[in-house]
Every structure is written in C-alpha cells, then in structure tokens.
Amino acid sequence: xARRVWHFCHIQKGATIGADCIFGQNCNVAxxxxxxxxxxxxxxxxxxxxxxxxxxxxxxxxxxxxxxxxLDRR
Numbered sequence: 695x696a697r698r699v700w701h702f703c704h705i706q707k708g709a710t711i712g713a714d715c716i717f718g719q720n721c722n723v724a725x726x727x728x729x730x731x732x733x734x735x736x737x738x739x740x741x742x743x744x745x746x747x748x749x750x751x752x753x754x755x756x757x758x759x760x761x762x763x764x765l766d767r768r
Contacts (some may be wrong), residue, residue, distance in 0.1 A: 700737075729737065 697711060700719040705711065708725030715729060719735035723729070727741050728750035738756040741747070743757050753759075 718755070 697715045699717045700721050703717045703721040705723040708723040709723045709727045711729050712731035714732045717735045719737045720738045720749045721735050722740045724743040728746045730747055732749055733747055733751045735753045736755040739753050740759050
C-alpha cells in the first residue's frame with residue numbers, strides 16, 4: 695500500500711514519512727518531523743517540529759502534538 699493523503703493536508707518540506715501511512719483531511723505536518731511506517735493520522739491533526747512518531751501508531755481526530763520527542767504505540 696502507498697501513502698495516502700486526503701484533502702487540504704499540508705506536509706512541509708523536510709518531514710520524513712514512512713511507508714503505508716494515511717493522512718486524513720486538514721492535517722498539518724511541520725518540517726523536521728519523523729513519522730514511521732503504517733501510521734494512521736485522522737482528520738484535523740497537527741504535528742509540530744521535532745516530533746518523532748514510531749511505526750504502527752494511530753493518531754485520533756483533532757489531536758495536537760507539541761513538545762513530544764518520541765511517540766510509540768504503547
């Protein structure tokens with residue numbers, strides 16, 4: 695499966711995105727963000743600079759990640 699990006703989703707230059715990721719509409723991914731493989735990002739999620747998301751993580755609707763160093767599936 696390839697990466698899927700829905701309407702009005704903004705992924706900034708410098709973000710690293712793994713394989714098989716899905717981004718819902720109205721998402722914002724800042725530069726210097728690392729997202730692992732098989733990550734599902736629901737609608738209206740904001741992921742700011744410096745965030746690292748490991749493989750197999752689900753981010754629910756409208757969550758905002760700030761000041762996060764590593765987010766894993768636990």
